[in-house]
Amino acid sequence: MRLSRSLVPTLKETPAEAQIVSHRLMLRAGLVRQTAAGIYAWLPAGLRVLQNVAAIVRAEQDAAGAQELLMPTIQPAELWRESGRYEDYGKEMLRLKDRHERDLVYGPTNEEMITDLFRQSVHSYRALPQILYHIQWKFRDEVRPRFGVMRGREFLMKDAYSFDIDYAGAVVSYRRMMLAYMRTFRRMGLKAIPMRAESGPIGGNMSHEFIILAPTGESAVYYDAAFEEIDYSASGFNIFSDADLEHFFTLMTTHYAATDEKHDAAAWAELTLGRKREGRGIEVGHVFYFGTKYSAAMGFSVAGPDGRPVAPEMGSYGIGVSRLVGALIEAFHDEAGIIWPDAVAPFRTAILNLKPGDAACDRIAEGLYEKLAPSALYDDRDERAGVKFADADLMGHPWQIVVGPRGAAAGRVELKRRASGEREEVGTESALARII
RNA sequence: CGGGGCGUGGCGCAGCUUGGUCAGCGCGCGUGUUUUGGGUACACGAGGCCGCCGGUUCGAAUCCGGCCGCCCCGACCA
Incomplete structure (x- = not known):
């Protein structure tokens, strides 16, 4: 690209609305422009980064055996009524009507839709397990968008959904995505740590958020040095080996790691001094298992081995693609500007x-x-x-x-x-x- | 959604309290000269319904009311 003929409007001064470093640098480097609160246009250089990030996410999803599809941004309210979330979701969900007065929503996530698509065609346990994902724009009408692209209302997200015939299978899918995530972030040069998150009504230890370390991150994080020593991308783990996944999962979940909200001072105190690491972090991904919540609510079952209907076990797995662009800048910058890791740089x-x-x-x-x-x-x-x-x-x-x-x-x-x-x-x- | 703040050329701001050559400064932009490896200097120039609507007044960027937009803190979230 010839800069003399490119829309890369760099700025010497920072626009007043930008507070945090990634937002400031994204505006100054001519990557994005805000069109409304929490809504951004991606200019040529910014789009290249976004696409590079998406490509890495895609590559690792594919490598984990997930299938890419593309679901629409606009969804019929009917689906959401089926699961009961049309009422539950609240004002964060952008609702609209078409010319026929039909209720529609601009999708904030896609559990209902993927369940609907899947149930239309899958009727036997023999077609399971499967993992499907797409990389699509979402809209959540946040009360207070901020931090530029890191907390926008419109955002690009990779969301994957797993379908298994039983809990054991769901566990394998969950762990597989977890490994794919660690590899994904690592390829971008980021140190990510999975931290146990609220797992909702199901319980158990099957919800984790992925925090990447960045000096200007939004929350304080505490973790065991062990996380710095594991090589996720090495051949050590075969993502299709249940045993490897179990080993990996154990490795990821036995060491201490928590954000300040969930920090356990007592557990922290037990760690040897030399292993304590403190830093700041940004959540860039979230995985969770939710069992039959949607399959049951939406009447989706497949024939089990004995011929009787079984509601598939599901999980969903998100990565904030557009948020990652901001997070990367938080992690990689200095006084002069951005320092792109080679893997995502708009231009090498x-x-x-x-x-x-x-x-x-x-x-x-x-x-x-x-x-x-x-x-x-x-x-x-x-x-x-x-x-x-x-x-x-x-x-x-x-x-x-x-x-x-x-x-x-x-x-x-x-x-x-x-x-x-x-x-x-x-x-x-x-x-x-x-x-x- | 509670609390706070801000909307003045592309960007950053001053002016508002004490209505009346206040529409101004820096950067950027254009032209010329200059400079020629870390945002050069000088000169000239273009560019603004002062967020919108209404009101008060002889007169409103400035005072009053309403609306819209944006930012920050908190609660909430990928």
Whole structure:
């Protein structure tokens, strides 16, 4: 992308409405613009991040055997009346009517709809288990949207739903999603910790929220150092092995971890000093098992092995995709701006042509851009060098290639790594070699 | 939903208490010169129904009422 012809409106000053760092940086780096309270337009660079995050989520869901589908944003109220939540959900649910005066809702979640879809076609236990997911926009009419994209009213969410014939199966599905989640966050460079959450009417230890560590996170978290030592992505765990999943689950749930609301001072005191870790965190995912709550309420059963009807055991698993973009910035930034992890950066490289119009600079910069194009942002603007440096740091590209008149004549460029700040002067070929 | 605050060119703000060349400043934007590796300097210039509606007044950005929008704290939530 050529910056001179791109809608990436960076700002030198922070708009007054933005308080927390991710919100400020998202506005300043030209990633999003607010259209209404808690509702945002994703500009080109921001959309690329959102899509990169979604792609990682998708890849790990697929790797866990979940099937992607796409359910609509608008749902008939009928489904919600069936489960009883039309009345229960309250004002957070955006309700609307079509021209025929039919009641509709802009979906805040999809348990009813997936149950309905599933029951239409699945009638036997032999088709189970299955996990389905989609990545779709949701709307929850929060009383008080805040923190920019982290607590919006409209948000992009990955939500998955598991169907099993019995509790044992549901447990396996639950653990499978848990492992998929840990891998997902890790791939984004995030440290995530599953923390026991309220499990609702079902009880048990089958609801966890995933907290990622970020110095500016909204809640204080306390956890055992053990969480820093586990390698979820390594071949250690086979996501399709029940035994591995059990081992993994035990590992995840035996060590202490809690947000400040659920912090247990007594349990915390028992931890050895060297293992205590305190930090701040942001919830980016939530998994829970809810048994037959929806299948029973909505009259969904399949034929069991003995031919008798059985209400499937279900669970649901959410990841806040758009929230993650904000959370990533909370985790990765400095005074100058964003520091994108390579996996989600909108552009892997920024090519800064310090002197457009200079034959040598143009030749080298254009040449580099041709080779790196899809993942490179070419700053070809007629701006001062300082402006380009500042914007590149603000936007947080993992790599910067600085093409200036000084080195260009000799075929040299400066390669800068955003995260470490290291720079070195190299030839164009070795710059390319380092980046690709 | 309770409490607090704010709406003045694209962004950040001053002006409002003490109605009357107050529509202004910085940044940004345009043109020119300058500078040329970390947001350069100078000059000239474009750009505002002062959130909306109504009221008070000879006169309202400024006072009064209503409405809308946005932000912060709390309760609630991916």
